[in-house]
Amino acid sequence: MHRKPRVFEATADTGGGGAAAPSLHVAPSPHLADPSLTTRRMMVDVLVALVPVVGMAVWVFRWYAVLQIVIATLACLAAEAVFTSMRRRTLTLGDFSAAVTGVILGLSLPWSAPWYIGVIAGVIAIGLGKAVFGGLGYNVFNPAMVGRAFVMIAFPAALGAAAFMDPGVALRVATEATPLTLAKQASQGTPWWPLLLGTVNGSLGETSALACLVGGLWLCLRRTAAWEIPASIIATVALFAGIGQFVNPGSPMTLAHHLLGGALLFGAFYIATDPVTSPLTFRGKVVFGVGIGALVWVIRTFSGYPEGVMFAVLLMNAVTPLLNRWAYPTPLGGPAPAAK
């Protein structure tokens, strides 16, 4: 090595010539960044965590599941490409956020939905759910749920409780109604084992509580999903449902139905934990989760809908900006004194 110190790049700060060998550059601290945390890795984590859910969906619903997921994902990717180029932004497909929206959207559809439902929901999810707000990070509502809510309102027949049933196809689960519909409308319970495993009818991703738990807990362990949110959602629903079961022991809407039977776990681990649309702080996250849990229980118990996860998440998304403002922590040492 040379003993002689090298020549350094001149900077605006120090002036001077020395344009020769550019080597040292000036930048403010900190100079290190945690290499393991990037937006893209976060999204890839979610995709990996969805593998068990997708696996169970394909096992139970066969190629119906494959079709829905592929259609919704392609629609979201295409919409992302079109909308970002319309806004003359650099293409953001590389952050995989559109892929996550697509897969979650596909998993939230019934196996029987016609192909255009996935396409329309995908375009709405990215367009209305995200692009109009200014892209990833600025949206108020969970994009997948925006898409899902839109098609549910626009095509009630294709997404209502009856759409899940079709005795004519070669799917065993298609001959029965979803567990929550059965419990609510026919007062008929479902044993807990099929609920846990997921060999029942329902939206593609929601049926297997087990798959959601496995993938969801892994996401929480990776700290990609904030554990506070699923924990407070599940605890709240469990509390209300437990009280409900105690007060009204004959009801088929048991604690097991509430927790394992609908989209609760899928929603709690994969949808409510969307960082963009959930609060920033610990306190905010807990209130957000309690709110979703309470709304889910209220909708399931008192409304005409058998399921309420989607609306509960969207409603709490709407109050997230308020929660962020209300739940900011006090600085260590107290608030900063007024400027002198």
Next chain:
Amino acid sequence: MSAQATVPSVHSGALSYGVHPHDHKELSADAPIEVLPTPAEVLVPLVQHIGAPNDAIVKPRTAVAWGDVIGRSEAFVSAPVHAPIAGKTARLKATTLPNGRHMQAVPIKAEGEQVEGRALFDDVYGGDWPLDEIPEDRGAIVAAVREAGIVGLGGAAFPTHVKLSVREDRPIHTLILNGVECEPYLTADYRLMLEAPQPIVAGAMAAARAVGARQIAIAIEDNKPQAIAEMKRAVAGTPIQVVVMKTHYPMGGERQLIYAATGLTVPTGGLPLDVGIVVMNVGTAAAVARAVLRGKPLTHRVVSVTGEGIATPKNLLVPIGVRYSELVAYCGGLKPDAVRAVAGGPMMGFTLGSLDVPVTKGTSGLTVLTDAALKKAPETNCVRCGRCVDVCPIRLVPTRIALAARHKAWDIARAYHITACIECGCCAYTCTANIPLTQLIRMGKAELPRS
């Protein structure tokens, strides 16, 4: 006052906020302190502290001896500077300190006999440090510290005699010596604790007497077991206790250390003395001992020259005012992939645009980083993941403050306590979207209009 009953004991502790970057200390941790040969010229900045500026008190082309005062000020919050080598002064020259301040500096050309090598090390850190020779009089200790030009060597560079001058209405109960050294890469304090524990202990005893502290503790992170063992041996027979802190950045920040070790919170905008505590870096303590027991000024310090971009990382005892380029040359030069030179550590240090600037009293290291260490994923929009909130040791909401600063929304920045930020860098280090949060907040603090 019944302060006696309310003094919390100092204990080992941990931080629940902050980050844990790879520390890279292995690069220089096992390199014993080497004495840099006397350079042909030093450039001593006239002001190396926070406070009132000094005036040069020597004319150009004057012969100075090692330790002669060359700049001072009558203001209380100031620290004189001394000639770090024997030689002859030249005309004042402008230089740029790492923090970007432009400053007049006194060049001194080495001339005559110099104290070098082992003799220099022994003069600064070696030999006996008899605790019974520490003066009883608090004022004498403070005066010796002031005369020696001692400032915080951990980086803050606040004049130490000001810290040691206790006010009647603010009694001090505890002195905490900061041997945490939580910045990645740096090992200067670590080597000092291993190789010169005695002056650290003596300095702690002198400082504790000056402030009237009833409790003295040395805090060290648990990734330095050898330093813990060495300091425990050295404090035997004194009232000093060694407390072990769980390794976590920024444990070495005053507020964080006080909170983790005592449970007390320093009020925002306040100082440790508001809760009866003085925190002092271990290197500062050694300088205090030398001033009080030997009447010698602060002219040398230990500097880590490290990072993947340095050929042979070392810990050096250097005269203040030596140029960084000479340290680099002594350590075998830069590696070809060196891209950034940082005065201090990589989390809070300042980059140097040129290595032709002098080492100051507050410089604990030179960290030269390579492209590989700096690699970052591209910045995206904030995904509101809340990680920056989770790591902020001051419990702020960095994303709100930084984005408010970016858009110059000063009301929001203020409402979210922008001025409470200690610029530790945790939020920017951790940000999922790779937003330069700390940088934006620092800029915001500078531009924040006074209302």
